[in-house]
Amino acid sequence: MIRKALVLLVVALGAISFAPAAFAQYQPGTPGLVLTPSTTTPGATVDAIGFGCPKGATVVLSIDGTTVGTTKARTDDRGSFDGTFPAPQTAGTYTVTATCGSTIVSSILTVLATPTTPPTTVVIAQLPITGSNSTLFLVRVGLLLIGAGGLAVLAVRRKRES
Numbered sequence: 001m002i003r004k005a006l007v008l009l010v011v012a013l014g015a016i017s018f019a020p021a022a023f024a025q026y027q028p029g030t031p032g033l034v035l036t037p038s039t040t041t042p043g044a045t046v047d048a049i050g051f052g053c054p055k056g057a058t059v060v061l062s063i064d065g066t067t068v069g070t071t072k073a074r075t076d077d078r079g080s081f082d083g084t085f086p087a088p089q090t091a092g093t094y095t096v097t098a099t100c101g102s103t104i105v106s107s108i109l110t111v112l113a114t115p116t117t118p119p120t121t122v123v124i125a126q127l128p129i130t131g132s133n134s135t136l137f138l139v140r141v142g143l144l145l146i147g148a149g150g151l152a153v154l155a156v157r158r159k160r161e162s
Contacts, residue, residue, distance in 0.1 A: 031079075033098050033105040041114050042089045046096075048107075053079040053100035060099045061085055063109070073100055087111050 031052020040046060048061055053073035059081045061069040071083035081098070088094060091113040097106045 031103050031105045033096065033107040035096055035107045035109050038108065039110040039112060040087045042087060042091065042111055044087045045084050046087050046109060047082065047084050048096065048098060049080070049082045050098050050105055051078040051080040052105060053081055053098075053103050055079060057100040057103075059083065062097050062099070063088060063094050065097075079103075 031050070033048060033050040036047045036049065037044075048069075050059070053059055055073060055075040057073045057079070059071045059073055060067055061071070061083050063085075068085040069083050071081050073079045073081040079100075081100070087109065088111055091111050094109045094111065095106050096109045097104060
């Protein structure tokens with residue numbers, strides 16, 4: 001029993017020690033570009049935030065080779081920058097590139113077609129008429145019946161008293 005446990009332990013340790021390392025999407029110190037939002041509608045404003053440029057360098061933002069904006073890299077140690085630009089007017093997938101000196105970073109921008117809404121038809125329905133316009137007539141009939149009932153009660157009482 002102990003021998004089986006030891007063999008299992010050795011096999012598990014061997015599997016762990018020979019497993020490849022997991023790689024992160026972002027490697028610290030590597031230049032990068034993040035678009036917010038990365039999926040948008042035509043003409044919407046997109047924020048580009050990046051890093052890895054030389055301090056104070058001019059950063060040119062372009063979509064599929066067409067310049068859409070420029071900004072300056074900060075003088076921090078990361079060479080970070082940010083800028084905004086309008087999304088293309090046509091739906092599709094675009095490559096947004098930020099170029100600063102010899103550093104080129106890119107990211108993907110997806111532009112969705114603007115949803116079309118069918119024209120709204122407003123139907124104004126009239127409520128059905130319930131009841132009647134003879135309320136005053138019914139009130140008068142009711143008062144007349146109450147009066148007649150009161151007179152009948154008085155007549156019966158007088159007969160009993162006499």
